[in-house]
Amino acid sequence: MRVGMVCYPTFGGSGVVATELGKALAAQGHEVHFITYDQPVRLGSFRPNVYYHEVRISKYPLFDYPPYELVLASKMVEVARQQKLDILHVHYAIPHASSAYTAKRILEASGHHLPVITTLHGTDITLLGKDPSFEPVISFAINQSDAVTAVSSSLRSDTYKLFGINADIEVIPNFICPSHFTNLDGTHNRADFAAHDEALVCHISNFRPVKRVPDVIKTFAKVAAQRPARLMMVGDGPDRPAAERLARELGVADKIAFLGKLKNPIEALALADLFLLPSESESFGLAALEAMACGVPVLATEAGGLPEVIRHGVSGMLAPIGDVETMAKHALFLLDPANLDRFRKQAKERASAFHIQKVLPTYLAAYGRILTPKSAD
Numbered sequence: 001m002r003v004g005m006v007c008y009p010t011f012g013g014s015g016v017v018a019t020e021l022g023k024a025l026a027a028q029g030h031e032v033h034f035i036t037y038d039q040p041v042r043l044g045s046f047r048p049n050v051y052y053h054e055v056r057i058s059k060y061p062l063f064d065y066p067p068y069e070l071v072l073a074s075k076m077v078e079v080a081r082q083q084k085l086d087i088l089h090v091h092y093a094i095p096h097a098s099s100a101y102t103a104k105r106i107l108e109a110s111g112h113h114l115p116v117i118t119t120l121h122g123t124d125i126t127l128l129g130k131d132p133s134f135e136p137v138i139s140f141a142i143n144q145s146d147a148v149t150a151v152s153s154s155l156r157s158d159t160y161k162l163f164g165i166n167a168d169i170e171v172i173p174n175f176i177c178p179s180h181f182t183n184l185d186g187t188h189n190r191a192d193f194a195a196h197d198e199a200l201v202c203h204i205s206n207f208r209p210v211k212r213v214p215d216v217i218k219t220f221a222k223v224a225a226q227r228p229a230r231l232m233m234v235g236d237g238p239d240r241p242a243a244e245r246l247a248r249e250l251g252v253a254d255k256i257a258f259l260g261k262l263k264n265p266i267e268a269l270a271l272a273d274l275f276l277l278p279s280e281s282e283s284f285g286l287a288a289l290e291a292m293a294c295g296v297p298v299l300a301t302e303a304g305g306l307p308e309v310i311r312h313g314v315s316g317m318l319a320p321i322g323d324v325e326t327m328a329k330h331a332l333f334l335l336d337p338a339n340l341d342r343f344r345k346q347a348k349e350r351a352s353a354f355h356i357q358k359v360l361p362t363y364l365a366a367y368g369r370i371l372t373p374k375s376a377d
C-alpha cells in the first residue's frame with residue numbers, strides 16, 4: 001500500500017504520532033510519503049520505504065498571508081499522481097483535512113480516487129474548534145473524510161459537541177514504540193541533574209497557556225518546601241518567561257533547570273521520578289504516556305483524555321484543574337520511597353497497553369475499510 005502521511009513536522013504530539021505510525025507502516029513494507037513543510041523531527045535518518053516531500057511556499061509580495069492550504073493541496077495532488085498513492089492520512093484537522101478535500105476533488109476530476117482518513121488530535125478541536133472563523137470549514141472537511149479517528153473518547157465527544165459532525169468517529173489511542181524506551185539507562189547521568197537524595201521531577205510541553213505551566217512551578221515549590229527536589233522543564237513557548245519569573249518569585253529558581261527544546265525528550269524523562277502535566281485541556285497527553293513507558297509515574301489533571309491514559313492510584317494520580325494544593329500532596333505521596341517503586345512498575349505496565357503492535361492493526365483496519373479492493377495489500 002502507498003500512503004500519503006500529512007502532519008505538522010514540529011515537536012507536537014500529533015507530528016510524533018504521524019511520524020511513528022509512518023515508520024511502523026514502512027517497517028511492514030508499505031510505502032510512506034510524508035507531505036509537510038519541514039522534515040518531521042522524529043523521522044530520524046533515512047530508511048527503506050520512507051519518502052519526504054517538502055511543501056515549499058513562495059514569498060510573493062502580494063501575499064500578506066501566504067496560502068499554505070492551497071500549496072499543500074497542490075503537493076498532495078502531485079504526490080498522489082506521481083507516487084500512485086492509495087490513501088491519504090491527514091493528522092490535525094486544520095488545514096490538513098480541508099486541503100485533503102480539495103486535493104481529493106481535483107484528483108477525482110481526472111479519475112483518481114484517493115480515500116482520505118483524518119485523525120483528530122486535540123487542539124484542532126478543543127481550542128480552534130471554538131473559534132467560529134474555523135467552524136464551517138472544519139465541520140465540512142471532517143464530514144467529507146472517508147474515515148475519521150480521534151485519539152481518545154473524550155476528544156470524540158468534544159468533536160460531536162462542538163461541530164455539526166455526522167461522520168462516525170473511531171477512537172484509536174496514541175501509542176508508544178517500546179524500542180525507544182530500552183537501553184536508556186546510562187545515556188545520561190542522573191547525578192548531573194539531581195543529588196542522590198533529591199527527587200527529580202520533569203515537565204515537557206510547548207509552554208502554551210493550555211498547559212498551565214505556572215501550576216507546574218507552584219506545585220513544585222510546594223514539594224520542594226517539604227523534601228529535597230529538582231525540576232527539569234523541557235520545551236519552550238510563550239509562557240516560559242513567566243514561568244522563569246514565577247520560579248524566582250517563589251524562591252525555587254536554583255532548583256529548576258529550563259532545558260529548552262530537546263531533540264529526544266525521552267532521554268530527560270528516563271532520568272525522572274515524576275512527570276507533571278497540569279493541563280487545562282489535553283485530548284490524550286502523549287508525553288504522559290511516554291513518561292509511563294520510561295517507568296515514571298504521572299501527576300496530571302482530570303482534563304480531557306488524561307484519565308483514559310493515566311489510572312489514578314495505579315500509574316500516577318489525577319487532580320482537579322488548578323488545584324495545586326492537591327497536586328503537591330499527590331506528588332509528595334508518589335515520591336515517597338514507600339510508594340515510588342510500586343508506581344514506577346505500574347506506570348510501565350499501564351504503558352504497555354498502548355504498544356504500537358496493539359494500535360497499528362486498528363489503523364490498518366480503518367485503512368482497509370476505505371481502500372479500493374486492489375490497493376488493500
Ligand code: GMT
Pocket residue numbers: 011012013014015017092121122123126151174206208210281282283284285286287
Ligand atoms: O499539546 C499540544 O498543544 C500539541 C498538540 C499537537 O497537535 O501535537 O497535542 C495534541 O495532540 C497530541 C497527540 O495526539 C495529544 O497527545 C495532546 O494531548 C494534544 N494536546 C491537547 O489536547 C492540548
